[in-house]
Amino acid sequence: MNPIHEDGQKLLASAERLADSLVAFRRDLHAEPELSLDERETSRKVAEQLTGLGLEVRTGVGGYGVTAGLHGSGPAPVIALRADMDALPVLPFASRRPGVMHACGHDAHTAILLGAARLLTERRERLNGSVRFLFQAAEEINAGAKAMIVDGALDGVAEIYGLHNLPTLSAGKIATRAGALMGSVDRIEIDIEGKGGHGAIPDQCIDPIVAASAIVLSLQTAVSRELSPFAPAVVTVGSLQAGEANNVIPHRARLTGTVRTFAPEVQSGMPERLERLVMRIAEGHRCRAELRYIPQTPVLVNHDDCLVHVESAMDRLLGREQRVQAEPTMAGEDFSVYLQRVPGCLFWLGSGPETGAEQAFGLHHPRFTLNEACLPVGAAALAAIALERLAAGQA
Structure with a gap:
């Protein structure tokens, strides 16, 4: 068992202090979900949060996508972190919009990336390069990543990282896999x-x-x-x-x-x-x-070097015992489009019950629920990936 790195403990502690605000933001999005190509209010709320952090914010990227830049000491390299924002036309379990629900947890992804932006902004002096935050629309219809790229979201990016919540994996754990992770x-x-x-x-x-x-x-x-x-x-x-x-x-x-x-x-x-x-x-x-x-x-294929970086960063942040091997799945993710253009890695973030005693409903299920304990863990995970990659100057 590898000990958790001291810096990881501090980062996790900082993320835990953000937990209430992350939960509140996620619940606001969950109550007002918006379908692909209609993420107007979600985009506005995200841009408002990013502007409040003093970041360089760009809206209308690939539809209702939002990007923000955080610059450290030096213009390069640029590490991108991505979250998707759209909901699904699923009978709502907890939504004020008839027939629309965040049944895939993109509301959580959005809150997590905002949390990572806050953590990294507080540690700007440790960045030997820049971080670009990508808040993507229209993932559920496999259109958002392509549109973001056309609008320049990847211009100058050296590597890209992202996560997707997994309700069948306990909160606090992550799952990674070499090579192909998700289907075309x-x-x-x-x-x-x-x-x-x-x-x-x-x-x-x-x-x-x-x-x-x-x-x-x-x-x-x-x-x-x-x-x-x-x-x-x-x-x-x-x-x-x-x-x-x-x-x-x-x-x-x-x-x-x-x-x-x-x-x-x-x-x-x-x-x-x-x-x-x-x-x-x-x-x-x-x-x-x-x-x-x-x-x-396309098939989502993680790049070997980036996967190794994610795994070592997560082992230092959470402890090796919290990382498991992901099972391959035919479910798709348009993060794969980014990976065709720049090196990167997508991993699973556990969002299920921590005890395993409760029933976990899967992604896209009308009774999908998310263990909000995963929010600060996800924020710390994305922040740690960027911090270690830029501090090491390996991108």
């Missing part, structure tokens, strides 16, 4: 055209529902029979819409779904595989089909 995310839309008519005389029709059903089943063979068992992938059809009457064969059917992979080479091959299956199966059922394959985010 792509969207598929399939339109199938047949010939509508009376349900009692199918011989005079061309049934797109039958074709759609065959396509749904056959898409699974793109994974089970065309990929190695050691190359995980998921093809899920989440919606099938066709017809409105029980005795009518409709003219069209539409399917939408998601494709997840865990290796860039597997992701790049999926469009051809799926188009071949869709077109040929539709043709076999005398239908016409169109597949729109929409790439969204």
Whole structure:
């Protein structure tokens, strides 16, 4: 067991003194959640907090994104720390906005990064370089990171770091993983055209529902029979819409779904595989089909050097016993878009019950809850990563 570093103890103590204000800010956002591309008030509140710290604040970055710069002794390197701000269209568990909820904990991420900004501002003299805080909009629709980059959020950045809360991991712990941590995310839309008519005389029709059903089943063979068992992938059809009457064969059917992979080479091959299956199966059922394959985010692959830095910084901050190995997941995160452009690392921050006795509802669940004890831990973690990277001059 590694002893907690003395500086880590002091940083954690400082973060704990911010706990009440972090909780209050997080609860304010939780009560007034805003969907992707509509984070107007969230953005305003964040900018107000950052301006109060005396930072160089820029709003309207990639939509409602906000960036802020903290300059130490020297213009470079620049370390970026990122949080996402948007909510989900989920039946609210604790929200004043009908049908909208922070069911993924982005309200906590925002409060945590504001806490890190306060901790680092108080320690500006220890920064041999600069920190850029990225408050990103539209992560849930896989659009925010790309828009932030287009608006210059990564210009001059040497490395980027971020975290995501995990309610199935106890608060006070973190989880890291070398290499691929989260899956790629792509969207598929399939339109199938047949010939509508009376349900009692199918011989005079061309049934797109039958074709759609065959396509749904056959898409699974793109994974089970065309990929190695050691190359995980998921093809899920989440919606099938066709017809409105029980005795009518409709003219069209539409399917939408998601494709997840865990290796860039597997992701790049999926469009051809799926188009071949869709077109040929539709043709076999005398239908016409169109597949729109929409790439969204790549596989999230942490950079080795940055991962090593995060792990050593966390061991000094929290103690080695508080760090566990993360399990791979097909859930996606558009932080992966940043990692395609600059080195960096994303890690999991435990946000679940500390005892393990309480039931933990997962991310995106309508009864998702967050153990607010994770807020000061997350703030200290992000601050420690920037402090040690810049103090060491290794970026």
